[in-house]
Amino acid sequence: MPINKLRYGSKIGIIGGGQLGRMMATTAKHMGYRIVVLDPAPDCPAAQVADEHIIANYDDMDAIEKLAKKSDVITYEFESVDLDAAKYLESLDLLPQGSELLRITQDRQHEKEVLVKNQLPVAPFKIVENEEELRDAVTQIGTPCVVKTCRGGYDGKGQFKIEEDSGIDQAVEFVKKNGRCIVESWVKFDKEISIIFTRSQDGEITYFPIAENQHKDHILHTTLAPANVSSEVINRALASAKAVAEGISVVGTFAIEMFVAGEEVFINEMAPRPHNSGHFTIEACNVSQFEQHIRAICGLPLAPVFFHGAAVMINLIGNDVEDYLDEYPLAHFHVYGKSEIKEKRKMGHITFVGNELEQLKQTILFK
Numbered sequence: 213m214p215i216n217k218l219r220y221g222s223k224i225g226i227i228g229g230g231q232l233g234r235m236m237a238t239t240a241k242h243m244g245y246r247i248v249v250l251d252p253a254p255d256c257p258a259a260q261v262a263d264e265h266i267i268a269n270y271d272d273m274d275a276i277e278k279l280a281k282k283s284d285v286i287t288y289e290f291e292s293v294d295l296d297a298a299k300y301l302e303s304l305d306l307l308p309q310g311s312e313l314l315r316i317t318q319d320r321q322h323e324k325e326v327l328v329k330n331q332l333p334v335a336p337f338k339i340v341e342n343e344e345e346l347r348d349a350v351t352q353i354g355t356p357c358v359v360k361t362c363r364g365g366y367d368g369k370g371q372f373k374i375e376e377d378s379g380i381d382q383a384v385e386f387v388k389k390n391g392r393c394i395v396e397s398w399v400k401f402d403k404e405i406s407i408i409f410t411r412s413q414d415g416e417i418t419y420f421p422i423a424e425n426q427h428k429d430h431i432l433h434t435t436l437a438p439a440n441v442s443s444e445v446i447n448r449a450l451a452s453a454k455a456v457a458e459g460i461s462v463v464g465t466f467a468i469e470m471f472v473a474g475e476e477v478f479i480n481e482m483a484p485r486p487h488n489s490g491h492f493t494i495e496a497c498n499v500s501q502f503e504q505h506i507r508a509i510c511g512l513p514l515a516p517v518f519f520h521g522a523a524v525m526i527n528l529i530g531n532d533v534e535d536y537l538d539e540y541p542l543a544h545f546h547v548y549g550k551s552e553i554k555e556k557r558k559m560g561h562i563t564f565v566g567n568e569l570e571q572l573k574q575t576i577l578f579k
C-alpha cells in the first residue's frame with residue numbers, strides 16, 4: 213500500500229476519548245490537523261479538545277462507518293478496539309497500524325506466543341483453561357506464580373498471585389470464574405522499565421530513552437528517566453524492542469514493559485499506542501511520544517529524538533489532583549478534564565525536567 217502523506221488540515225479519527233486520546237488530539241491540533249473522536253461518554257477528556265465527537269460505543273458499526281466517512285486516517289488510544297471494526301477500517305486503508313497489533317496485544321496468550329516465536333525473553337508461562345491444567349501448570353512452574361486472565365486485565369486487575377501451594381484452591385476458583393488464563397512464574401525483579409519507540413510506515417524506528425517505573429497498588433505512580441540500569445540491560449531492552457517492532461511490523465508509537473533482574477530482561481506487557489510511562493517525553497524530549505505517533509500514522513518523517521537529560525513524571529491519582537499546584541509549583545502539569553474524581557483514577561500527571569536525574573530528584577524532594 214503506498215504511504216499516504218497527510219498534510220495539515222486532514223482529519224484524524226481517534227477511537228477512545230480518554231487522556232491518551234486527548235494528548236494525541238492536542239498534539240495533532242498543534243500540527244494543524246482536525247480531530248474526530250469516537251467515545252460513548254459525552255464529556256470525555258478527548259472530546260473537550262476535538263473538532264467533532266461521535267457519541268457511541270466502540271463496537272457500534274454504524275458509528276465506526278460514520279467515523280470512517282469523516283476521517284482521512286484513524287488511530288486508537290487503547291488496544292481493546294473491536295477487532296471486526298479494526299479489520300473493516302483496515303480494509304478501507306484508513307488504519308495504518310493495521311488490526312494485527314490489536315489482535316496480538318488484546319490477548320496475553322497471543323502476546324506471549326509472538327514473543328516466544330521471535331525468541332524474546334519472557335518469564336516461564338503456561339496457558340490454562342481448567343482446574344487440571346492449572347494444577348499441572350503450577351507444579352511445573354512452581355510458586356510463587358501469578359495467574360492472569362488472557363483478556364481484559366489492566367493495572368493489576370484480573371490477576372491472582374499464588375504465594376505457595378496452599379493458594380492453589382483459590383486460584384482454581386479464579387480460573388473457573390474467568391476462563392482462559394496464563395500462569396506465569398513470579399519474577400524477582402530489581403526494577404520495572406519500559407521502552408517506548410515509534411515505527412513509521414516505511415520501517416524507520418526511533419526510540420525514546422528507557423524509563424524506570426514505580427507502581428503503587430499496581431498502578432503506575434512514578435516514572436524516572438533515564439532508567440538507572442547497566443548498558444547491558446539497555447542493549448538487551450533495545451534489541452528486544454527492535455525485534456518486536458520488526459517482527460510484528462509495528463506502525464506508530466508502541467510501548468513494552470519489562471522486568472529487570474540482574475542483567476536479565478523479561479518482557480511483561482506490550483501496548484500498541486502511547487503509554488503512561490512515556491508522558492515525560494512531552495516536556496523532556498524535542499518530540500513527544502504523541503507527536504511521533506501522529507507523524508507515523510500521517511506518513512510524515514519521524515523526528516530524531518533528543519532528550520534533555522532527566523525527567524520525573526508523577527501521576528495524579530484520585531484526590532492527588534486537588535493540591536498539585538500548591539505542592540509542586542514548578543512542575544509541568546496536565547489535568548485530563550475528567551468530570552469526577554474517583555479513587556485510583558488517573559486524573560492527571562506532573563513532570564519535572566532537569567539535566568541530571570539525581571540532582572533533579574533532590575530538587576523535587578527539597579522544593
Ligand code: AMP
Pocket residue numbers: 335358365366367368369396397398399400401404427430469480481
Ligand atoms: P501487568 O498487568 O501484567 O502489567 O501486571 C501489573 C504489575 O504486577 C506489574 O507491573 C508487576 O509489578 C506485577 N507483576 C505482573 N506479573 C508479574 C510477574 N510475572 N512477576 C513479578 N511481578 C509481576
